[in-house]
Amino acid sequence: MDQELSTPDGxxxxxxxxHSPLATAFAPWTQSDALGQGSQGADPVGETGFWPDxxxxxxxxxxxxxxxxxxxxxxxxxxxxxxxLGPNVEIWAVVKANAYGHGARLLAPLLVxxxxxxxxxxxxSEGIELRQAGLQAPILVLGALNTWAExxxxxxxxxxxxxxxxxxxxxxxxxxxWAGRPVPVHLNVDTGMTRLGIPWQEAAAVWGQICRIPExxxxxxxxxxxxxxxxxxxxxxxxxxRFAQVVEQIRQAGDSLPPLHLDNSAGALTRLHYSRxxxxxxxxxxSPAPHLQVPGLRPILRLKARLTHIQTVPAHTGVxxxxxxxxxxxxxxxxxxxxxxxxxxxxxxxxxxxxxRGGLIQQVGMITMDQCMWDVTERPDIQVGDVVELLGPHVxxxxxxxxxxxxxxxxxxxxxxxxxxxxxxxxxxxxGAASSSPVC
Numbered sequence: 001m002d003q004e005l006s007t008p009d010g011x012x013x014x015x016x017x018x019h020s021p022l023a024t025a026f027a028p029w030t031q032s033d034a035l036g037q038g039s040q041g042a043d044p045v046g047e048t049g050f051w052p053d054x055x056x057x058x059x060x061x062x063x064x065x066x067x068x069x070x071x072x073x074x075x076x077x078x079x080x081x082x083x084x085l086g087p088n089v090e091i092w093a094v095v096k097a098n099a100y101g102h103g104a105r106l107l108a109p110l111l112v113x114x115x116x117x118x119x120x121x122x123x124x125s126e127g128i129e130l131r132q133a134g135l136q137a138p139i140l141v142l143g144a145l146n147t148w149a150e151x152x153x154x155x156x157x158x159x160x161x162x163x164x165x166x167x168x169x170x171x172x173x174x175x176x177x178w179a180g181r182p183v184p185v186h187l188n189v190d191t192g193m194t195r196l197g198i199p200w201q202e203a204a205a206v207w208g209q210i211c212r213i214p215e216x217x218x219x220x221x222x223x224x225x226x227x228x229x230x231x232x233x234x235x236x237x238x239x240x241x242r243f244a245q246v247v248e249q250i251r252q253a254g255d256s257l258p259p260l261h262l263d264n265s266a267g268a269l270t271r272l273h274y275s276r277x278x279x280x281x282x283x284x285x286x287s288p289a290p291h292l293q294v295p296g297l298r299p300i301l302r303l304k305a306r307l308t309h310i311q312t313v314p315a316h317t318g319v320x321x322x323x324x325x326x327x328x329x330x331x332x333x334x335x336x337x338x339x340x341x342x343x344x345x346x347x348x349x350x351x352x353x354x355x356x357r358g359g360l361i362q363q364v365g366m367i368t369m370d371q372c373m374w375d376v377t378e379r380p381d382i383q384v385g386d387v388v389e390l391l392g393p394h395v396x397x398x399x400x401x402x403x404x405x406x407x408x409x410x411x412x413x414x415x416x417x418x419x420x421x422x423x424x425x426x427x428x429x430x431x432g433a434a435s436s437s438p439v440c
Contacts, residue, residue, distance in 0.1 A: 061425045065305035065338040068392075069102055072430040073300045075114045077285050080296050082115060085272060091115065092261070094280030095130070096122035096142065101343070101417035102284055102301055103426030105133045111283065112137045120278055124150050127159040140186055140219075144196055151175040151183070160184040160219055164196040166206050169213070176215035185216050189223040189246055191239040197223065200242045204249035211255045220259045220276065221246070228266035229289035240273065266292060286402065286413055299402070302392035302429075303420070305338035307356075307384055310376065319373050320365030325350065332377045334361075336388055339370040343420035344390070347409040355394035356386050 082091060093116040095104040108119055108130055118138035121127045127139045144164045145151050148171065154161055155175055163172070163185045176183045187207055190197030198206050203221070210218040223243050227233040243262055250257055260274040265282035267273075269292040281288050285299035310332060313319075317327045327333075336354070340346045344367055352363040354374070361382070365373045376382045389395055391402055402413045409416075 061427060062304075062387075063306065064308075065303075065342055066425045066427055067101075067103065067420060068302040068304065068427050068429045069106055070300045070302070070430045071110055071428045072432075073285060073298055074107065074110055074283065077283055077297050077300065078111065078114045078116065080294060081268075081279060081282055084294065085268060085277060088275060089272065090117040090259070090276040092118040092120055092140070092276060092278050093283055094120045094264075094278050096120060096126060096280075097418045098422070100280060100284055100414060101420040104130060106426050106428055108133070108135055108137075117276075120280075124154055124159070128153065128157045131157045131159070142188075142196075146171075148175065152178065155179040155181075155183060160186060162186050162188045162196070163198070163206070163210070164188045166198060166202070166209075169209065169216070173213065173215040182215055182217040184219045185210060186220040186222060187218065189221060189243060191223040191242040191246075192235060193224045193226045193239075195224070200246055203246045204253060204255075207246075207250055208253055208255050218256075218258050220261060221250075221257075222261045222276075222278075225262070225264055225267045228264060228270060229292070231289075231291055236267070236270075264288075269294065281414065284417075298393075299391075299396065301402075301417070303390045303424075304387050304392070305336050305342075305390065307334045307374075307382065307386045307388060308337045308371075309335040310382070310384055320368060322366055325365040327375075329377070331375055332379075333364070334374045334376045334382060336363075336372050336374055337370070338390070339368045339372055341369045341421060342424055343416070344372065345405070345409045345416065345419075348405060351408055352390070353395065353398070353400055354388040354390050355392070355398070356388045357381055360395075360398060361388070 078091065085091070093108070093111040095108050095111070098104050099107045104126065112119070112135065116137070118140060119130065119135065120140045120142055121130065122141070122143045124141060124145060127141050130139055138160055140160045140162065141154060142162055145154055145161055146168065151161065151171065152175055161172070161183055163169070172183045172185065187203065187210065188197035189200050189203040191200045207218065207221060210216045223239065225236055225239055227235040230236070240262070247257065247260065259276050261276035261278055262273050263277040265279050266288040268277040268279060269282065269288070282294070282297065284301065285297050287293050287297070312330065312332050313327060315327055315329050317331070319325045319327065319333060338344055344352070346367050348363070349367045350364060352367070352372070353360045354363070357379070359379070361374050361376055361379060363372055364375045395401070402416055405416055406413045
């Protein structure tokens with residue numbers, strides 16, 4: 001049985017909470033709008049009781065396809081990770097890329113309320129969006145901000161900036177004078193990722209500059225692992241040593257040391273360093289590598305869609321584009337309202353399975369942009385309107401997790417999660433529960 005959806009009472013509040021194009025588009029409309037002038041209170045479908053019994057806002061959000069987020073399991077994941085790391089380690093939650101496809105506006109407030117000390121985003125717009133949603137916690141922009149307009153907007157939104165090049169410093173000072181306050185900067189040290197950051201050989205000297213420039217507020221010193229998900233990686237050990245050397249050089253120079261953070265989810269689950277960690281995938285209940293498992297950590301995301309059409313066709317009937325699937329017998333073919341534009345990889349065509357009414361069904365034919373077809377010949381109980389779980393506890397028990405999807409298409413779970421389309425509403429479930437359990 002599906003968990004009860006947690007939705008705000010008002011349509012406008014619903015749109016704000018879910019931040020879905022679907023919710024935004026439909027939120028202003030009410031029953032009286034739909035009935036029209038002069039017919040308010042009438043039942044447009046006779047004595048069916050349609051209007052009194054339905055929940056229009058909820059029905060709109062779950063009429064096609066959607067993502068559910070288990071709020072209780074998110075809190076439990078954070079609790080388990082904090083217990084593992086210890087009470088003196090700060091967790092900063094990485095909510096970039098829409099919280100890895102989970103819904104940053106929904107998850108960020110939950111994470112802060114549950115104990116996350118700060119938030120990390122990749123882009124300026126991601127940080128501004130969280131401020132507009134009312135988040136007051138520290139927000140670090142991990143990506144490079146190199147222009148006056150970017151830095152001005154970052155200061156206006158009270159975001160904290162990554163210093164990735166020494167050449168940024170003069171512009172940062174100008175922006176600080178414009179704002180009338182120091183720019184909060186976190187020094188990104190490139191210890192071997194070769195993506196962003198001050199070369200580790202120069203980082204201690206640059207930090208010394210920051211300490212002596214009143215327009216800059218040095219907030220932290222950090223780096224990023226390139227191979228933390230690999231067992232016993234020599235590259236990881238080299239990066240650790242380089243970062244430690246930067247820290248020692250700062251000590252020897254007599255400059256104050258800020259908070260230090262090196263660990264992402266994989267690094268934090270491998271071993272612990274310093275007083276702050278940046279956690280992303282692990283918070284969402286997924287292991288960054290098979291050898292990095294935490295008992296009790298479970299995925300918080302469920303992907304669901306509704307069956308919108310069922311037809312019976314004869315043997316030798318082609319299904320979907322290219323007729324790469326042809327029925328071998330009289331078949332009952334169901335259409336599910338989700339496709340590759342929603343983030344279901346087309347390369348899963350013919351492999352994908354879903355859970356409905358207590359059992360698995362098989363997807364057939366090519367997955368199309370907005371829909372895909374399923375063989376339900378052996379399932380006469382299945383009806384139009386039924387909900388199919390594509391990701392969640394039932395299919396995970398059957399070996400159909402997001403990691404299994406990733407292995408099937410030759411990528412990583414991060415990419416598939418981030419590819420879940422913005423047109424899928426994100427809906428919180430299990431908000432009030434102390435802990436989550438598999439759906440019955």
